[in-house]
Amino acid sequence: xxxxxxxxxxxxxxxxxxxxxxxxxxxxxxxxxxxxxxxxxxxxxxxxxxxxxxxxxxxxxxxxxxxxxxxxxxxxxxxxxxxxxxxxxxxxxxxxxxxxxxxxxxxxxxxxxxxxxxxxxxxxxxxxxxxxxxxxxxxxxxxxxxxxxxxxxxxxxxxxxxxxxxxxxxxxxxxxxxxxxxxxxxxxxxxxxxxxxxxxxxxxxxxxxxxxxxxxxxxxxxxxxxxxxxxxxxxxxxxxxxxxxxxxxxxxxxxxxxxxxxxxxxxxxxxxxxxxxxxxxxxxxxxxxxxxxxxxxxxxxxxxxxxxxxxxxxxxxxxxxxxxxxxxxxxxxxxxxxxxxxxxxxxxxxxxxxxxxxxxxxxxxxxxxxxxxxxxxxxxxxxxxxxxxxxxxxxxxxxxxxxxxxxxxxxxxxx
Amino acid sequence: xxxxxxxxxxxxxxxxxxxxxxxxxxxxxxxxxxxxxxxxxxxxxxxxxxxxxxxxxxxxxxxxxxxxxxxxxxxxxxxxxxxxxxxxxxxxxxxxxxxxxxxxxxxxxxxxxxxxxxxxxxxxxxxxxxxxxxxxxxxxxxxxxxxxxxxxxxxxxxxxxxxxxxxxxxxxxxxxxxxxxxxxxxxxxxxxxxxxxxxxxxxxxxxxxxxxxxxxxxxxxxxxxxxxxxxxxxxxxxxxxxxxxxxxxxxxxxxxxxxxxxxxxxxxxxxxxxxxxxxxxxxxxxxxxxxxxxxxxxxxxxxxxxxxxxxxxxxxxxxxxxxxxxxxxxxxxxxxxxxxxxxxxxxxxxxxxxxxxxxxxxxxxxxxxxxxxxxxxxxxxxxxxxxxxxxxxxxxxxxxxxxxxxxxxxxxxxx
Numbered sequence: 001x002x003x004x005x006x007x008x009x010x011x012x013x014x015x016x017x018x019x020x021x022x023x024x025x026x027x028x029x030x031x032x033x034x035x036x037x038x039x040x041x042x043x044x045x046x047x048x049x050x051x052x053x054x055x056x057x058x059x060x061x062x063x064x065x066x067x068x069x070x071x072x073x074x075x076x077x078x079x080x081x082x083x084x085x086x087x088x089x090x091x092x093x094x095x096x097x098x099x100x101x102x103x104x105x106x107x108x109x110x111x112x113x114x115x116x117x118x119x120x121x122x123x124x125x126x127x128x129x130x131x132x133x134x135x136x137x138x139x140x141x142x143x144x145x146x147x148x149x150x151x152x153x154x155x156x157x158x159x160x161x162x163x164x165x166x167x168x169x170x171x172x173x174x175x176x177x178x179x180x181x182x183x184x185x186x187x188x189x190x191x192x193x194x195x196x197x198x199x200x201x202x203x204x205x206x207x208x209x210x211x212x213x214x215x216x217x218x219x220x221x222x223x224x225x226x227x228x229x230x231x232x233x234x235x236x237x238x239x240x241x242x243x244x245x246x247x248x249x250x251x252x253x254x255x256x257x258x259x260x261x262x263x264x265x266x267x268x269x270x271x272x273x274x275x276x277x278x279x280x281x282x283x284x285x286x287x288x289x290x291x292x293x294x295x296x297x298x299x300x301x302x303x304x305x306x307x308x309x310x311x312x313x314x315x316x317x318x319x320x321x322x323x324x325x326x327x328x329x330x331x332x333x334x335x336x337x338x339x340x341x342x343x344x345x346x347x348x349x350x351x352x353x354x355x356x357x358x359x360x361x362x363x364x365x366x367x368x369x370x371x372x373x374x375x376x377x378x379x380x381x382x383x384x385x386x387x388x389x390x391x392x393x394x395x396x397x398x399x400x401x402x403x404x405x406x407x408x409x410x411x412x413x414x415x
Numbered sequence: 416x417x418x419x420x421x422x423x424x425x426x427x428x429x430x431x432x433x434x435x436x437x438x439x440x441x442x443x444x445x446x447x448x449x450x451x452x453x454x455x456x457x458x459x460x461x462x463x464x465x466x467x468x469x470x471x472x473x474x475x476x477x478x479x480x481x482x483x484x485x486x487x488x489x490x491x492x493x494x495x496x497x498x499x500x501x502x503x504x505x506x507x508x509x510x511x512x513x514x515x516x517x518x519x520x521x522x523x524x525x526x527x528x529x530x531x532x533x534x535x536x537x538x539x540x541x542x543x544x545x546x547x548x549x550x551x552x553x554x555x556x557x558x559x560x561x562x563x564x565x566x567x568x569x570x571x572x573x574x575x576x577x578x579x580x581x582x583x584x585x586x587x588x589x590x591x592x593x594x595x596x597x598x599x600x601x602x603x604x605x606x607x608x609x610x611x612x613x614x615x616x617x618x619x620x621x622x623x624x625x626x627x628x629x630x631x632x633x634x635x636x637x638x639x640x641x642x643x644x645x646x647x648x649x650x651x652x653x654x655x656x657x658x659x660x661x662x663x664x665x666x667x668x669x670x671x672x673x674x675x676x677x678x679x680x681x682x683x684x685x686x687x688x689x690x691x692x693x694x695x696x697x698x699x700x701x702x703x704x705x706x707x708x709x710x711x712x713x714x715x716x717x718x719x720x721x722x723x724x725x726x727x728x729x730x731x732x733x734x735x736x737x738x739x740x741x742x743x744x745x746x747x748x749x750x751x752x753x754x755x756x757x758x759x760x761x762x763x764x765x766x767x768x769x770x771x772x773x774x775x776x777x778x779x780x781x782x783x784x785x786x787x788x789x790x791x792x793x794x795x796x797x798x799x800x801x802x803x804x805x806x807x808x809x810x811x812x813x814x815x816x817x818x819x820x821x822x823x824x825x826x827x828x829x830x
Contacts, residue, residue, distance in 0.1 A: 011625045013451045014594075014634065015441030018433060022456070026430025036428045037463060040455035041437070044623075048452055055470075071605045072624050073615055106797075111605040131800055133605075152626065154804060208429055219429070274717075280703025281696035284717040288695025291802060293719060299727075300717035302689075302699040304709035308756065312714075341723065387706060 001172060003034045004060035006052055008068035008077050009151060010043040021066040021149075021156055028160060030221060032168055033175040034062065044068060049080035057084070057144050062168070067151030069134035071114040077148050078119055078137065085141060087121035095119075095126055095135060102133055127163040131155045136163065145171075177223045178230040180238050183255060184248040185215030185400040192216055195244050205237045214257055214396045215250070250400055257399035258290045264406045265296035265345075272402075273341030274300035275312060275333040277324070278351025278366050282395045298341040309333065313340055325350050327367045327378050334371035345406070346371040347398060351383075351390065366394050370405045375412070377405060416449045416587060419475040421467055423483035423492050424566060425458040436481040436564075436571055443575060447583055448590035448638070449477065459483060464495035472499070472559050477583070482566030484549035486529045492563050493534055493552065500556060502536035510534075510541055510550060517548055542578040546570045551578065560586075592638045593645040595653050598670060599663040600630035600815040607631055610659050620652045629672055629811045630665070665815055672814035673705045679821045680711035680760075687817075688756030689715035690727060690748040692739070693766025693781050697810045713756040724748065728755055740765050742782045742793050749786035760821070761786040762813060766798075766805065781809050785820045790827070792820060 005025055011017040022039045029036050037060065042052045049068070056063045068077030082089045095118035103110040117134050120126060127136030127147070132155040137148040147164050149156045184192065189211050193200065196218075200207050205222035218241060222233035242249060251260055265272055274284050284300030287293055303309045306324050310316045313336035314329065322328040333348025351366035364384035370377050381397055383390040420440055426432040437454045444451050452475065457467045464483070471478045483492030497504045510533035518525040532549050535541060542551030542562070547570040552563040562579050564571045599607065604626050608615065611633075615622050620637035633656060637649035657664060666675055680687055689699050699715030702708055718724045721739050725731045728751035729744065737743040748763025766781035779799035785792050796812060798805040 010623050011634070012438070013441055013454060014445070014623070015438040015443075017625065018435055018438040019454075020433055023427070023430040023433040026428055028430075030429075037460075038455060038457060038467075039428060039434075040453060042453055043451075045452070052453070070626075072608045074623065108603070111609050113608060114605050154800065208426065210432065276696075279700070280708070281691075281699030281715055281717065284696030285694070285700050285806070288717065288719065289803065289806075293695070297717075297719055299719065299723040300696055300715075302696065302703065302712075302715035302717075304703060304712055304714065308714040311756075341726075388704065391700070391704075 001032075001034045001062055002060045003029055003036050003062040003064060004056045005036065005039045006056060006063065006065045007039070007041045007151075008044065008049055008065055008080075009041070010045075010074070012041040012067075013043045021151065021153055024153065024157065025064055025066070025160065028165065030177040030179055032165065033172055033177050033223070034168070044074040044076050046076050046080055046083065049076055050083050053080055053084045053146070057141075057146065061144055063144070063146045064164075065146070065148045066156050069117065069136070069148060069150045071111065071116055071133065073113075075116070078116070081124070081137060081139060081146060081148060082121045085121055085123055085139065087123060089119045089121050091115060091118050092120045092126065098135075099133060127159055129155050129159055131158050138164070138167065175223050175225065176227040176230050177221060178227055178234055179219055179221040180234060181253050182218040182220065182238070182241055182245065182249060183212075183215055183251040184218070184245045185250055185396065186248045187216060187245070189216050192218075192245070196241070199237065199240060199244075202237070205234050207237070207241070213392045215248075215400070218245075247404070250403060256289070257396060257403070258286050258293075260403050261287065261399055261406075262290035262292055262296065264403055266292060268406065268410065270345060270406070271296050271298045271341075271343040272345050272347070273298045273337040273343035274347045274349075275309075275314075275337035276300065276302050276347075276349050277304050277309070277333075278349050279391050279394050279398075280304070282391045283347065283349065283398055286395050286399065298343040301337065301340070312336060325352055325365055325367065327369070327380060330367035331369040331371065331376060331378050334369040334376065338371050344372060345402075347402065349394060349398060351394065364390055366390065366397075368394065368398050368401075370398075370402055372405075372409060375405070375409060377401070416477055417475045418444055418449045418451050418477040418479060419471040420451065420454040421471060421478065421480045422454070422456045422566075423459065423464055423480055423495075424456075425460075425489070427456040427482075428458050436566065436568055439568065439572065440479055440481070440575065443580065445592040445594060445636070447580065447587055448592055449583070449587070450592075459489040459491055461491050461495055461498065464491055465498050468495055468499045468561070472556075472561065476559055478559070478561045479579075480561070480563045481571050484532065484551070484563060484565045486526065486531055486548065488528075490531070493531070496539070496552060496554060496561060496563060497536045500536055500538055500554070502538060504534045504536050506530060506533050507535045507541070513550075514548060542574055544570055544574055546573050553579075553582065590638050590640065591642040591645050592636060593642055593649055594634055594636040595649060596668050597633040597635065597653070597656055597660065597664060598627075598630055598666040599633070599660045600665055600811065601663045602631065602660070604631055607633075607660070611656070614652065614655060614659075617652070620649050622652070622656070628807045630663075630815070633660075662819070665818060671704070672811060672818070673701050673708075675818050676702065676814055676821075677705035677707055677711065679818055681707060683821065683825065685760060685821070686711050686713045686756075686758040687760050687762070688713045688752040688758035689762045689764075690724075690729075690752035690755075691715065691717050691762075691764050692719050692724070692748075693764050694806050694809050694813075695719070697806045698762065698764065698813055701810050701814065713758040716752065716755070727751060740767055740780055740782065742784070742795060745782035746784040746786065746791060746793050749784040749791065753786050759787060760817075762817065764809060764813060766809065779805055781805065781812075783809065783813050783816075785813075785817055787820075787824060790820070790824060792816070 224230040338346030349368040639645035753761030
């Protein structure tokens, strides 16, 4: 099955919004054995949207659209599909009732123009959207499928997962594609490339190398007549890659660093506390992204200045002697976090990002430390790519080292 | 002049790389008065690349391509353009010499396959790329312009700025486009649409409505013979829109909530502290995104459990009586944050996101408060769309209310 993705919205052509829906959908298609040949973005213009749709249906079996399902007049995806189908739109009473309920349950009333979102045509059936007011459309016509999904990523992704992908799976027989995402941290992309050598040149299975904020991801993909056969192709490559990347591997597939950290702390019944300056609370926020965080994360402190560090138990003398951005202060922050919050493990991080008079120091220097009664470790790094990159990279680095730290504690029998 | 952008590369269709070049280029075109109607992504496939190019040239005056100029066999952009032009490629001696120099200056030798990057056709002239080995192509044919630029963003952006944009400026005499982004918070999209009414129907100037995590953005755009004339068209609309959105407007263009908050606190010489449960540190992290934060942000506390709230000065009795997720506790957190950090303003936020046993409570309930010696305010909201959305929406809501709070303090003469 050949697919094509169309993202609809003038904001995409203004450059203010980058179309991440298309790349997200692109990652979902291989597992279904669907080939993607084209992606495009078109503005909120009826004529151009219809043209784009027409060409897409000519050359593809499946056309996925995102965006343009909102209540406003420039949301034209329904209109474009109806025009392409040459079918009139009508208000579906059941959809209208759902919409009214949706607004009532939130204590509001439905604006008159939202009625648009209850419209269908003869060939279109609705796709549920519990996260928003815009139902999707599933259209079948002359052996082609058009699926219209809303633009907000969390509405679109939910609709894809629960409404669209299951329907497509039913239709598809044929090639199965399986893939495994290997997540690493700490090896630069070029080096990893060299280490992988000839493994990168295979046709089936293949390896893709992608740089992400939480490290380098490797996507291993294999195709075969059945899913089992595809896994048989993939497994030896996965074993080889795991061997090559070694200790820098931290997870696979849907794993997140905060999830891995959460599992380790929960399994061991340990607790965690943080004290941050350079990352301004991003590490605490990332740890708290794990739904179980409150069972092991005893709390975090954000302190951007020497006086607020001292107020939270960091030794003034160390700040005086080594400066706020120093290995020594990071270590004392980790210790102080542990002491104040009465936790098993403490994290401290300091860096130039939060200090405005950074002209005198190497920009992007970060020091962080992990502290436990039986073991302490300090780390230094440099992220000269600006404040936001520094925060993200440093948060990933800390969580990566934290999971290694906790694992090594257990290995050393220190728990 | 009508433009179209084509990004070339199979990695884009694998979804692991999001095409940020196209959205970056899209932001550069309005200032030149160039209209962008289409963007698309196509894989490293000669046939499909030629087809896409052909259609683009048919409907657009200017076609910008990115990617596919590397030395490897799957880099096919030059080949596609040559095939479209029906012109043979040849090695340009000057380009070849430059390439050899480039490698020599870095202590290496040129691999044989790099010779590809020294190729031209009759209608193509080269565009310099001091940041890489791939020169761009500037092609003129039958009144249409095709510009091929490399895929790595820093090479592409440099080439655009120094090679492409200046050439385009010379060609263009004509329309200037100006735009103003109006940022609002608190009015739902549908309601805002109704409030804007007929203003949404204009052809020039126009209004686009976009939903973002920090509220609803309105993009006002006008075209005219000169920039000054375009502003003359835009200004009355901007005044009307400002009138309509009233108090829900918090910024324009590049403004961020944390930047607005930072300016207010700095101007008034006030200080700020936070105590977060539901948002897990995201509010502190967002406040700290402002480079000057350390001058007014005295610090933040992240506390996910009743006991850690009590450890940071929240009254146990209130938690007992009203529950951790309550208006009363949020208010006491704001007060405690202010007291512990000795700041002028304190923020407290609690909600169900951080509490795993949330089954018993309305999912997504959030209470937050802002406290000052002269004034305190409490707010309640509901974000049932899951943990990550709750965190983002709540953080935006808090910062939006915070800037209103500080402004109202000054207006009331309480500073």
